[in-house]
Amino acid sequence: MDGTPATVFEALIEARNRFGDKEILEDQDRKPLTYTGLIRAAFVLGRKIAAITEPAERVGILLPSSMGVVVTFFGLHAHGRVPTMLNVTAGERNVKAAIQTAGVRRVLTARRFIEQARLEDLVSAIGEVAEVVWLDDVRTTIGIADKLYGLMAGMMPRRFLVPTTPDSPGVLLFTSGSFGAPKGVVLTQWNLVSNTRQVGQHIDLKPEWVMFNPLPTFHCFGLTGGVLLPILQGMKAFEYPSPLHAKQIVELLPQTKASILLATDTFLNQYARVAGPDDFGTLKFVVAGAERVRDETHHLFNTRFHGLKLLEGYGATEAAPVVAVNHPDRNRPGSVGQILPGMEWRLEPIEGIDEGQRLYLRGPNVMAGYLDPEDPERLELLEGGWHDTGDIIDLDPEGYIAILGRAKRFAKIGGEMVSLAAVEGLASAVWPEGRHAVVAVADTRKGEKLVLVTDRNDAEVARLAEWARSHGAPELAVPKKIVKVAELPVLGTGKTDYVTIQQLVEMDRAA
Known part of the structure; x- marks a missing residue:
């Protein structure tokens, strides 16, 4: 240069x-x-x-x-x-x-x-x-x-x-x-x-x-x-x-x-x-x-x-x-x-x-x-x-970078750190044509729990759990709740709008 x-x-x-x-x-x-x-x-x-x-x-x-x-x-x-x-x-x-x-x-x-x-x-x-x-x-x-x-x-x-x-x-x-x-x-x-x-x-x-x-x-x-x-x-x-x-x-x-x-x-x-x-x-x-x-x-x-x-x-x-x-x-x-x-x-x-x-x-x-x-x-x-x-x-040894997630995009569940990006990857593997976002909310029992927000009408927790079991993914990585939306909120750049999604999930919990 x-x-x-x-x-x-x-x-x-x-x-x-x-x-x-x-x-x-x-x-x-x-x-x-x-x-x-x-x-x-x-x-x-x-x-x-x-x-x-x-x-x-x-x-x-x-x-x-x-x-x-x-x-x-x-x-x-x-x-x-x-x-x-x-x-x-x-x-x-x-x-x-x-x-x-x-x-x-x-x-x-x-x-x-x-x-x-x-x-x-x-x-x-x-x-x-x-x-x-x-x-x-x-x-x-x-x-x-x-x-x-x-x-x-x-x-x-x-x-x-x-x-x-x-x-x-x-x-x-x-x-x-x-x-x-x-x-x-x-x-x-x-x-x-x-x-x-x-x-x-x-x-x-x-x-x-x-x-x-x-x-x-x-x-x-x-x-x-x-x-x-x-x-x-x-x-x-x-x-x-x-x-x-x-x-x-x-x-x-x-x-x-x-x-x-x-x-x-x-x-x-x-x-x-x-x-x-x-x-x-x-x-x-x-x-x-x-x-x-x-x-x-x-x-x-x-x-x-x-x-x-x-x-x-x-x-x-x-x-x-x-x-x-x-x-x-x-x-x-x-x-x-x-x-x-x-x-x-x-x-x-x-x-x-x-x-x-x-x-x-x-x-x-x-x-x-x-x-x-x-x-x-x-x-x-x-x-x-x-x-x-x-x-x-x-x-890797050749200098190629793989992005595993954001430091702030990890949840602590039962004392274990769980990557929200990895959980989104799990949802994408089950429903590859859908758009998915995962956020964490407070949980009195385990500290935090995962919520999947998706545009897939047929999304069910049981399908995620079944895929996780058959592919060796930990049970902690399976969201226990799914919120279905017509369209996932995005920013003007096309990036997922996690602020709005978090607010949406919190409102759903309060309803």
């Missing part, structure tokens, strides 16, 4: 110098931008935003995956502002809390997006804690002088760039909140740039390839993997506004000549079900992250798409986010691949858990720290630069 630190915008300029002024960005409006077009647009829009903000101000962004969000992101960087990505699916309370935690005073959004996504109530709630700035209105003020400025900036961007450092904030993101309240993560500019270089060193990415990104940019996988990685590594980035549109996405893949598709297991499973044999014909491989890839999804890809490689990876918002990923020539299903170049790791045993150890990470892509919820200007720094992932992993 090139270890020379760079800012985000410097890395964009370097990419143009390295790969030439090629088309680099497109969305469903099908009006692509070249590197120079992106640089010009970023300077022009960024100057307009700079006129109503302060230097180094944290500016909220509430936009879908599109050329607009990419131009806005780079525009803020061109003028020394800090993009703060807001999760539109997090709910009014969490979005307002994020704005206040980050000290955001202004939020950028667009009317078409708000109307199409029916987010009027969310915008009203945001208006109670910050000023809502409509980019539609900002764009109408762009005149001849602004366009001339953009032309000059496109030719000599370093002269117009507001100086920042690689160690200055590159983006503020909020963790998914799968298991609790979202945390504010401050990633430096070098965190972001270095992570794209680490991936580029791990996998040989070709400049003629096209990255198709349907994931939201408020999620680090969508921002780094779907925007920064392709653009800074010379590939064209195609942005699509919602991962939920399975049929439209499948139709667009061959039209856009997509080479790589990024998504989560939830969405890839949906795409595979609606795709014809040739719809994935242009893809070199598919990359899955953010949640475990089910055996069923691997099977779908292996049987329907002529062995199209599905590469599972592993990341964390705190690591910008890619930590490990399988390689097209060294793909080991069941693992999340090998740790990226330039990262250090250490493993620590956990009392009561015999299999696997807790993973700690340090490297150029690991965050500056968490935002202090009580003080937007204060960072909770990492001790010695080490991030505790909270993940229990197994590392």
Whole structure:
């Protein structure tokens, strides 16, 4: 990996110098931008935003995956502002809390997006804690002088760039909140740039390839993997506004000549079900992250798409986010691949858990720290630069990682530690086409007990117990209660929403 630190915008300029002024960005409006077009647009829009903000101000962004969000992101960087990505699916309370935690005073959004996504109530709630700035209105003020400025900036961007450092904030993101309240993560500019270089060193990415990104940019996988990685590594980035549109996405893949598709297991499973044999014909491989890839999804890809490689990876918002990923020539299903170049790791045993150890990470892509919820200007720094992932992993002699579970996703039943992820695996083995989540609730007799939440109407405890007995699984791993739902709650990224599921189970117990 090139270890020379760079800012985000410097890395964009370097990419143009390295790969030439090629088309680099497109969305469903099908009006692509070249590197120079992106640089010009970023300077022009960024100057307009700079006129109503302060230097180094944290500016909220509430936009879908599109050329607009990419131009806005780079525009803020061109003028020394800090993009703060807001999760539109997090709910009014969490979005307002994020704005206040980050000290955001202004939020950028667009009317078409708000109307199409029916987010009027969310915008009203945001208006109670910050000023809502409509980019539609900002764009109408762009005149001849602004366009001339953009032309000059496109030719000599370093002269117009507001100086920042690689160690200055590159983006503020909020963790998914799968298991609790979202945390504010401050990633430096070098965190972001270095992570794209680490991936580029791990996998040989070709400049003629096209990255198709349907994931939201408020999620680090969508921002780094779907925007920064392709653009800074010379590939064209195609942005699509919602991962939920399975049929439209499948139709667009061959039209856009997509080479790589990024998504989560939830969405890839949906795409595979609606795709014809040739719809994935242009893809070199598919990359899955953010949640475990089910055996069923691997099977779908292996049987329907002529062995199209599905590469599972592993990341964390705190690591910008890619930590490990399988390689097209060294793909080991069941693992999340090998740790990226330039990262250090250490493993620590956990009392009561015999299999696997807790993973700690340090490297150029690991965050500056968490935002202090009580003080937007204060960072909770990492001790010695080490991030505790909270993940229990197994590392084989060749460096392949298997994720065994989250430290907080273990229950203590009758004095024994039981992995909730392993219990979900048991349910998936019995009903492979269903979606399952397991949570623990207090139990006066054994400390805790397991509850399975599933979308399978025919799910019964007796079937689970029978499978466990015949396959040697411990009786403790069999949930004693099943809650059936029409659809398992998920976050905007497709990850299982364990907070809502826990609340649902507690309400069911109280009923």
